[in-house]
Amino acid sequence: MSRAKQSTSLTLGAFSPSVPLRVCRRLGLLDRHGLTVAEEPVASSPAQFRALLDGRVDAVLTSPDNVLAYRFTPGNPLGETADVRIVSAVDRGLGLGLYAHPALRLPTPSSPVTAGVDVPGSGFAFGLYTLMEHVGLREYQVEAMGSTPRRLEALLAGRCDVTMLNAGNELIAEDRGMVRLAGLAEVCGPYLGTVLAAKGPDLAAARALAEALRETCDRILAGTADTLVLEEAGAALGLTEPLARRYLRRLKDPLDGLIPGGGVDLGALRTVLGLRLRHLPDEGLDGALDPARGLIEV
Template sequence: MPNRPLSVGVFSPSVLLRVARSVGLLQEHGVDVTEVEVESAPDQFRDLLNGTLDAAFTSPDNVIAYRFTPDNPLGRTGDARIMAALDRGLGLGVYARPGVTAAAQLRGTTVGVDAPGSGYAFGLYAVLESLGLRPPGSGRPDYAVRPLGGTPRRLAALLDGQCTATVLGAGAELRAQDAGAVRLAGLVEVCGRYLGTVLTAVGAHGVRAARPLAEALGTTARLIVRGELDAAVLRESRAALGLTAEQAARHAARLRDPDEGLVPDGTVDRRALRTVLALRMRHCPRDRSLATALEPERGLLEPRSR
């Protein structure tokens, strides 16, 4: 066992991680984990780069931004690497508050994002543009953007009326829909194959420390997709995400979905990662260095992920 638990930054509780712990797969791989909830991507990567966090569950776009793009919110970059793919979005889509029935009703309103220059925000812009709304930076945007932080905060803001729409997934979308929110469109249906969450660590030392976690998560995901851990998934979905029994069953089905669910072996789908990168390049066209971000010599992907 490690001398201390790995500190892993998450935006919301991870069912995958908790199932791995509950069925003994973390222990089997010699790893102990402490989940640390973070409010936003800048907070998460500040702690990663400073060494306060050992690893993180995050959007691959965040890893790209804090590895390659100096004008990220922190104004600094580091040796952030994608160690494993965790999921393909888990229902990630744009959801409008109760009472909004069409995208046209978002004109002149405020939508919520984690941070305006982040991957989920880019996905939101793409979805709303597909529905006829001009995004920020277009000269005449149809809506304003408000940074709200991680998924739990965006869900609360949507239901409290602090924003008219936001991006939700990973179980939060089920709670939103059952509270009357309307799903406008999903990222996968608009953008194509998508990579929602990855495991990241910084530098050689961080990668070595987190590698057993990547292996444990890959094994857990494979068993979940096979339907071999359904009882644990239902239990941990209810406990971690506050879902009802019916919502937990829907979330379990989502985890097994081949288009939006867990990645059974942790291997990064290059096509899905290109979707994420293309969204960033579309909204950050001046950063030409991103064109080669996926080349092996750039170091974004750990070898097991290629």
């Protein structure tokens, strides 16, 4: 008599609900890889990595800049580093761009612009500073507002003038009349938006999840999971059918959509590192992308 395959439980910390993860579950790929995955919403990148370092989550969907910061730079918001590693690449940004409230008077605002960020020294913040400079917004004050859904709420409510949005949040913003000023992939590409990361050395469950997500992304890109994506984009992100269809097209976009095979593009990772060094030039990150430094799990 054969025994049923034992399932490994994994808690995943994420800023926004992950449509690929939900599609992965419905395709039966989590079961195939012996995984039971629960999502844990996080309020900010420091909160996400506090949970990872403390073991309250087993893996995270995050910006690769966060992995750089919490692996190599003691000056990060938590003031400590750990053996955190990129296990797989997921997407190139999913529409990541600079969005403005329509009340903002461009190109010359009458007062300094309020820019909403996760935390000031994070990857999306570095992207925001770069795009603001690109569109000519040089007078601004920065306010920490947490994760992307929280920043969307702040922008819609007028609590900030500009912020960085992606992963379906930008589609809601556009539908509500917010203005897209510039896209990071267009201005700074190639760009790496989201990675699956975990804390070493025991990465067996994270590797299994990475493989399941790679298979899912490949199916989405091949067009064999369209119906599931539309259903889950509506349920998880609250997107109307027209917005869900735009989200599906974004997932398949070669510029800022899903990454086939989950491989880490070193050129895109150099863009992320370059944005950090542009705004925080002396962080001891020389050679951070050297394979011997262990940033990328192989």
